Amino acid sequence: MSQPPAIHTAADGITTGRRWQRRPDGANWGDFGPDDQVGRMNLLTPERRLGGVREVRDGIAFTLSLPLDLPGMLSEMRKPPKLFVESVQGIPAFNCAMTMFGGTGHDVMCDDGVILYTQYSTQWDSLAHWGQRFDADDDGIAETVYYNGYRAGEHLIGPEAGGPRAAALGIENLATAGVQGRAVLVSLRQAFGPGRTWVGHDMLMQAIAAQRVEVRPGDFLVLHTGLDEAVLAMNGQPDLHVLEQTGAVLDGGDLRLLDWIDRSGIVAICSDNMAIEGVDLATPPAPDRSMLPLHELCLFKLGIHLGELWQLHELADWLLARERSAFLLTAPPLRLPGAVGSPVTPIATV
Structure with missing residues (x-):
């Protein structure tokens, strides 16, 4: 069953949101819908x-x-792009005559890949880039959450669980x-x-x-x-x-x-x-x-x-x-x- 949008109550911050019971002061979580990601x-x-x-x-x-x-x-976390070429049947796919793969004629092909830090x-x-430790459940315990209450582990999946991958946001x-x-x-x-x-x-x-x-x-x-x-x-x-x-x-x-x-x-x-x-x-x-x-x-x-x-x-x-x-x-x-x-x-x- 679909859940209603989160409704902010100014007096106490309590909401009926699916992922959060309290949103940060000044936040608009839920205003564009409970599942908004943009x-x-x-x-x-x-x-x-x-x-x-x-x-x-x-x-x-x-x-x-x-x-x-x-x-x-500027940082070890972010490195310049690196172009590379794969080989097919031991032949680098760059300046590669198509006759090498059994073709005919005079065609030559280049192909490449890239390792790219986003x-x-x-x-x-x-x-999904910036979250916070925040008590979104209103139970006195801070969770790691992102915009609109999306959660670390559940929606933002780290390498320890098969990521990295943003399943939301x-x-x-x-x-x-x-x-x-x-x-x-x-x-x-x-x-x-x-x-x-x-x-x-x-x-x-x-x-x-x-x-x-x-x-x-x-x-x-x-x-x-x-x-x-x-x-x-x-x-x-x-x-x-x-x-x-x-x-x-x-x-x-x-x-x-x-x-x-x-x-x-x-x-x-x-x-x-x-x-x-x-x-x-x-x-x-x-x-x-x-x-x-x-x-x-x-x-x-x-x-x-x-x-x-x-x-x-x-x-x-x-x-x-x-x-x-x-x-x-x-x-x-x-x-x-x-x-x-x-x-x-x-x-x-x-």
């Missing part, structure tokens, strides 16, 4: 997609992906959600320069006003910081110390900023930097706080997808020169069942 992407209605189409005036397209072998090694370069984070859900609509670009580099600046609510509103950006519900918010140009200039040999001093980051500790993100109705935040928000490794958070509060709000509580390491400088320069900010964004991830992230080649059409 969060705010539900706001991408046909009319809002048409709003993105109406921003196209010149028919020019910008590719917003870095080459997927950049930025270079969040190494230009990427989408799925809603995998990136394939985003791939089939129709990731296309109106996007607006805010150039934090233009507003605050190329150095590392922590941008809170007031500063972001200042940049939005100065660049005459109109943010609407259902929009993709795209933030240009200049870090993409620094990554490209390093040509696969990244200097992490330099990158840590380059480009603005959002201040996830600013509660007014988090509240604005919620109230704005945006469906995603995309940036050319590595996490969208700043990380202060020298000041660990309190035990009851997240080290990445914007990730917590967006991925865990609200189902707002995050795009990182996008290449934005050419688009930003073009828009700023014409005093424009809005465009049509088309950015589906790979339809790769069970993955928690995906490379993406976003296209901005202006």
Whole structure:
């Protein structure tokens, strides 16, 4: 028998949800249905997609992906892609004359495979990327849960149980959600320069006003910081110390900023930097706080997808020169069942 949607009761937080009895403060779990797996992407209605189409005036397209072998090694968890070739009957399937397999004529064939870390370069984070230890059962014991109450072990299956595999919240859900609509670009580099600046609510509103950006519900918010140009200039040999001093980051500790993100109705935040928000490794958070509060709000509580390491400088320069900010964004991830992230080649059409 199907279960009813989870209904939040403001007074005590108790719900009738199938996977949870209490949802985190400020979360929208259940608002898009008890089994929702795409969060705010539900706001991408046909009319809002048409709003993105109406921003196209010149028919020019910008590719917003870095080459997927950049930025270079920044972490042992994420490594560059590695192309390889399989051999068939002892013959590598590359520059391979088809006569080697009994064919005739002059045909030659190349084939290859790739080992690809899904969040190494230009990427989408799925809603399975960031969870939390939280007492969703309201029994005094914290469980490991993700957006909309999906559970570690049951829905997010680790290697100890035959994974890794996201049986729920995998990136394939985003791939089939129709990731296309109106996007607006805010150039934090233009507003605050190329150095590392922590941008809170007031500063972001200042940049939005100065660049005459109109943010609407259902929009993709795209933030240009200049870090993409620094990554490209390093040509696969990244200097992490330099990158840590380059480009603005959002201040996830600013509660007014988090509240604005919620109230704005945006469906995603995309940036050319590595996490969208700043990380202060020298000041660990309190035990009851997240080290990445914007990730917590967006991925865990609200189902707002995050795009990182996008290449934005050419688009930003073009828009700023014409005093424009809005465009049509088309950015589906790979339809790769069970993955928690995906490379993406976003296209901005202006």
